[in-house]
Amino acid sequence: MRALAGADPGSRWESRLIRSAHPVVARVVDAAVSGRAVVRVPGVGVLVADPAVARTVLTDPDRFAKNGPGSSGALWTPVLGERVLLNMEGHEHHALRRSLSDLFSSRVVREVCDAAAGPLVQAAAASLRRGEDVDVVRLAREVSSAAIGVVVGLDRDTPPAVLLRASDAIESMVSWRTRSFDDAAVARARSALAVVQDAAESAHAARASDTVMGRLARQGVSLDDARSLAAALFLTGTGTVSCALPRIAGQLADAGLLTPGGPSSCDVDDVVAEGLRMTTPSLATLRRCVRATELGGVRMGADERVVVLLWWATRRDGGFEPGRPATGDLRHLWFGAGSHFCLGAPLALAELRAMTSMLLDVAGEEGLVVSSRRAARRVLVPRYAELTVRTQGVGEPGERHGHGTGDGRPLHPASRSA
DSSP, rough: OOOOOSSSHHHHHHHHHHHHHHHHHHHHHHHHHTTTSSSEEEETEEEEEOOOHHHHHTTTTTTSSSSSSTSSHHHHHHOOOOOOOOOOOOHHHHHHHHHHGGGHHHHHHHHHHHHHHHHHHHHHHHHTTOOEEEEEEHHHHHHHHHHHHHHHTTTTSOHHHHHHHHHHHHHTOOTTTOOOOOOHHHHHHHHHHHHHHHHHHHHHTTTOOOOOHHHHHHHHHHHHHHHHHHHHHHHHHHHHHHHHHHHHHHHHHHTOOOSTTTTGOOOOHHHHHHHHHHHOOSSEEEEEOOOSSSEEEEEETOOEEEEEEEHHHOOOSSSSOOTTTOOGGGGGGGOOOGGSSSSTTTHHHHHHHHHHHHHHHHHHOOOOOEEEEEEEOOSSSSEEEEEEEETTSSSSGGGGGEEESSSOOOGGGGGTTO
16 A cells, blocks of 8 residues: 655645644554555544445445444434435435436536636636735635535625635534534534525525526425535535645646646646545545445444545555546545435536636746645644745745745755655
């Protein structure tokens, strides 16, 4: 298995982000899966760090379910109720997903992304062309918040900080050790989610054709299901999308692809796909073993917890290489697999495509450097606390070449493989 640390700067920064987010867990997991792709860790569960075995777990709900004791679905049931995409299996889950499929058609996704990302991305591009610093972390958080706001029907005048505070509040409640919420935590979670679900309820009741929730109401989707979708999208999408873009930007910089003319050979879809493969914002996903079975040579009992280590499973030898296709078991694994494959993947990809395209366009014209970056500490989803970019030629002479390491020193091309 590939260790956390890699030889190239992009891999080293990814390792730093993981370890800053989870200082102890990251090292324990890395040590546990360094020799075996499937291993039992007492008190944690059976860890899976192989893409083929991971896909087997995610595509076999008869043996590995997302609801029941120890699963992520069970964690959210007291907060959101029994009928939520996150905690459903079988026919009802399939029927609910099918009723929501139109929500992520190419037309709807384009409309949502244009409304949410368009003005923010254009403003960031203008700032860069004026020679100003742009914090990609802040941009991504505002875009992802705006997109979810459009989906759930939040008032357009509501500042992005409202949803961001709610997202941060929910994230702070969950760790690798969290198996359930007590009554006080359930109340806090419901309070944080109220802004999302109340907006979805109002939009659903209005039945307006220019809102996503209104369209669902017109299609006969119930209020409970609409509220369920709003909560699920908020919980799974806001943090991961906002964390992914800065990490992709860091990968581009460390690979030397933000220099003038450098991005010309890069297809934005390839960049986003490989960026997601390298970063895999959702570190892990949980399943419950339904009955006694064997997995990767490990015997498991009923109700034992399976921890599918997505970040570890999607890593492979070699650094960030846009254009190298992820095929077979690795394909789209960062979005999961099987019946719980990320429903919001089309919207997430559209947001990331819009922001990444802007960075590549500006870099192709003037070149971009990472002037500063800093890893966030002790957070659920590994991320940068800050990643600031500016056009080349701005700032001190040493910052006009190469790519910033985040500690004030430029990373020159000659040192990229150090």
